[in-house]
């Protein structure tokens with residue numbers, strides 16, 4: 001699967017897209033997340049599976065540079081996220097990562113199209129209307145393109161959020177519990193959509209969930225266990 | 234990001250509208266006050282240009298100034314014509330111009346004076362010529378526009394200084410327009426100028442002697458002249474006309490009298506010496522326009538200050554209201570902002586977005602307030618003749634408005650930046666977790 005150009009950050013990345021070395025995180029002297037050594041190669045969609053409280057969100061916050069790990073390091077597209085200054089993290093995140101949140105994370109005052117346009121403007125500094133239309137059509141929202149997020153159904157909103165994450169053509173799409181609120185059929189449809197959409201833009205998926213239903217869909221799995229004991233991999 | 238700010242503002246349209254209106258009211262009040270006081274002062278200065286002192290009958294000095302310099306109040310009384318020459322003989326007096334008031338035509342005052350008066354106020358002829366013969370008149374630009382009078386037009390003055398439907402008319406003595414003045418932006422635009430003896434003639438008073446250029450002897454031999462019309466006979470009926478107030482009657486000219494004398498000095502010593510000398514040593518009263526007007530403005534100023542304080546309060550209230558509105562809106566939007574940061578908005582961009590929201594509110598309120606302020610002044614001037622005569626003009630812009638606009642924008646900006654920085658200080662990861 002070819003990796004498309006993505007903004008200015010198209011360093012030749014022969015290495016893995018995500019690379020964790022001795023990674024773990026402590027909060028108030030308590031270990032809340034432990035990964036150790038792990039890497040995610042481009043195109044190898046991965047599932048981060050673990051029970052509630054096992055540190056999935058903590059790991060995602062570290063991957064996206066919102067949190068600095070207490071131990072170890074994390075490299076994103078060859079750059080060490082945890083060593084970068086705040087502005088550098090912002091830039092790396094902006095140019096490499098698309099995020100899908102568990103709940104609706106669209107600007108309520110803007111239409112679906114305007115939300116996508118804003119994301120493009122922020123990440124790429126330009127708006128590609130054709131790409132926006134293509135993606136909205138791809139997630140089956142062409143007829144709702146001008147609707148406000150609060151006028152969308154839960155499923156429509158999530159599809160819009162996926163489109164928003166992909167519209168900047170990120171190399172890595174990170175999703176935190178995208179299916180936990182959905183019924184079986186919608187959860188399956190959601191994962192289908194993410195795979196298909198990621199493949200059309202050449203993105204690599206990293207999906208965190210405690211939702212066992214979608215586990216079989218991923219070949220690449222990283223299991224987290226609840227703290228106290230436990231090393232995963 | 235401006236688009237996003239507009240979208241957020243549109244999303245809470247009612248709140249936005251209320252804040253804009255609140256700020257607009259504050260701005261409008263300040264603009265109205267500013268324009269009102271500035272235009273009034275400007276008008277006062279322009280009308281009094283070159284007039285260092287006014288000499289008239291004893292009474293209120295302010296009334297003397299208002300009646301003879303601004304033509305808004307009734308005169309304090311009359312002084313003998315000889316006063317003019319007396320003043321002209323004084324050292325340091327450059328000019329002494331007599332004014333004879335008493336009549337009006339459709340509310341425009343008829344002023345008996347010398348051509349030096351329009352010259353003093355910088356008025357020049359638009360067409361026609363300066364009056365030379367008795368009963369010839371030169372009219373100001375506003376008089377020409379208001380009455381439609383052209384050259385050669387004859388008209389009859391009504392008695393008194395303001396028009397009234399049932400006031401007595403001087404039917405027998407028609408004036409003739411021989412010249413019209415260019416607009417000057419001073420009180421002269423609203424005056425009808427004629428020779429002093431024309432005014433006397435209207436009142437049945439013969440001039441002491443016939444002179445061509447208005448220089449008069451000061452032996453008062455005109456007293457007891459016969460009066461030519463029955464309904465207006467001062468000597469026979471000193472008690473005055475029916476329908477006249479006692480004050481109006483006090484303004485009646487008797488033989489060889491003028492209402493006031495405008496004086497221009499050419500030496501500062503005269504300015505120091507003469508006013509006091511006149512007040513102490515004669516039956517006359519002197520008043521200095523600058524002194525009386527600053528006294529008047531100080532008096533009015535106390536009232537204006539109170540209104541100004543209220544307007545400032547209104548603007549601060551508007552600022553607080555914008556502050557509260559943005560604070561609540563941003564609190565609801567903490568999740569949005571964290572997400573914006575995650576999808577690539579820099580801190581500066583977030584601050585810029587919130588600041589532009591406050592600025593857009595403030596700018597809209599300011600623009601509306603400026604329009605409202607000018608509109609109110611224009612409307613007031615259009616509907617109240619007195620205000621228009623005072624020189625109120627809704628379409629002139631005062632540099633102080635930039636200051637008001639700047640203050641309003643600053644209020645909007647500060648009201649926006651405080652909550653913006655508050656939000657930025659919070660931890661994005663935590664905000665995202667909490668907003669979930």
Ligand SMILES: Nc1ncnc2c1ncn2[C@@H]1O[C@H](COP(=O)(O)OP(=O)(O)OP(=O)(O)O)[C@@H](O)[C@H]1O
Nearest residue numbers: 027032050051052053054055056057058059210663
């Ligand atoms: N801000 C915080 N302060 C202290 N402890 C925290 C904080 N955030 C998370 N934790 C702790 O860190 C551990 C891991 O939390 P995390 O949110 O990563 O779990 P998770 O796997 O995402 O759980 P879930 O599936 O319920 O979302 C938990 O024990 C949690 O209590």
Ligand SMILES: [Mg+2]
Nearest residue numbers: 056057058176
């Ligand atoms: Mg979680």
